[in-house]
């Protein structure tokens with residue numbers, strides 16, 4: 001929390017850096033008091049490749065929200081995604097043997113410390129050098145033979161097992177984010193995986209309970225999260241997104257990326273069946289080439305081919321990880337790339353599941369901007385920052401890593 005009780009979060013995306021400021025209103029609903037995007041040029045597929053360019057974009061976005069919220073941002077919650085993210089489910093087991101935990105009848109009672117200990121043991125997976133755990137999200141516990149427990153504290157038993165979802169990132173990529181934020185004049189308070197943030201702002205409680213997949217199609221990455229009644233089952237950040245669609249259009253029509261993006265935004269569609277051949281528009285020739293005519297269906301064919309491929313790669317990833325069985329309430333699409341008309345029909349065809357588009361919900365919005373899928377991540381980050389209030393304003397240095405893992409565990413125990 002910054003001066004005046006206002007939280008600040010930053011989504012460092014491949015196409016835009018987005019900053020948000022919000023303060024708790026009545027009933028702890030968040031009131032968004034500043035939101036700003038600035039073009040991002042320092043990332044490739046969700047990962048920073050130019051620290052200074054990223055720092056400049058962060059500063060530009062922060063300048064705007066500092067002005068509108070009347071604050072000076074100091075500690076910020078930041079999103080993390082990209083190909084360097086690797087997530088896995090792990091299991092830890094401990095024996096309940098501490099005599100101080102004996103209940104009156106001689107049985108062994110499980111304490112908070114036992115839960116921390118079993119989660120620690122689940123974290124003991126062999127990670128390659130240069131990789132660290134950023135989230136430890138408990139899914140369920142087993143006490144002796146009783147499975148599917150959300151909170152085993154106070155139960156009696158001799159063997160405690162924890163299943164957790166671990167999110168790991170490349171240390172170098174994490175450090176680059178910390179450096180870029182520092183160069184922009186702030187400190188990283190917490191990292192949160194971007195699809196976890198998007199889930200926080202876009203999914204309903206009911207969807208999460210029944211089982212749902214959230215797919216965030218960005219410019220450079222397509223992130224997915226699968227949630228069941230036990231919490232986070234799966235997260236993944238795949239290295240492709242709306243930028244590929246733009247590159248395809250540029251390559252096929254031999255026009256610039258800017259022109260291609262303009263065509264996509266103005267006339268793009270990704271479900272050719274629903275387009276019209278008599279909706280005709282001009283395509284300006286680049287590099288001395290002649291102008292030409294094009295119709296909506298032809299443009300849509302190029303876009304559909306790539307979007308279909310992206311969705312199939314997501315589906316293959318979910319299938320390979322045994323996730324399709326959890327999608328009882330279907331899929332929710334968000335992120336700027338999901339704004340392409342036809343996405344719901346295309347996704348229904350690929351996945352054969354109910355599909356809806358998701359925008360941030362549950363905020364008071366003084367900016368009148370957030371009702372759009374590209375703000376799913378940044379609003380989720382601020383929701384996370386506010387729910388996960390910590391009085392110690394620690395900067396995200398190496399010493400803070402362990403403490404953060406514990407705090408994040410607490411957060412997920414409460415919220416998922």
Ligand SMILES: Nc1ncnc2c1ncn2[C@@H]1O[C@H](COP(=O)(O)OP(=O)(O)OP(=O)(O)O)[C@@H](O)[C@H]1O
Pocket residue numbers: 012013014015016017045046217218219220221222241242243246261264265268335336337338339340341373374
């Ligand atoms: N109306 C639209 N129709 C089609 N595509 C759109 C539309 N609006 C935005 N996009 C595309 O969405 C992408 C940007 O989405 P978003 O802002 O969610 O990405 P990002 O967060 O910057 O990137 P990432 O999360 O991949 O790092 C771009 O490829 C852009 O062309």
Ligand SMILES: [Mg+2]
Pocket residue numbers: 011013014194218219335377
């Ligand atoms: Mg994004």
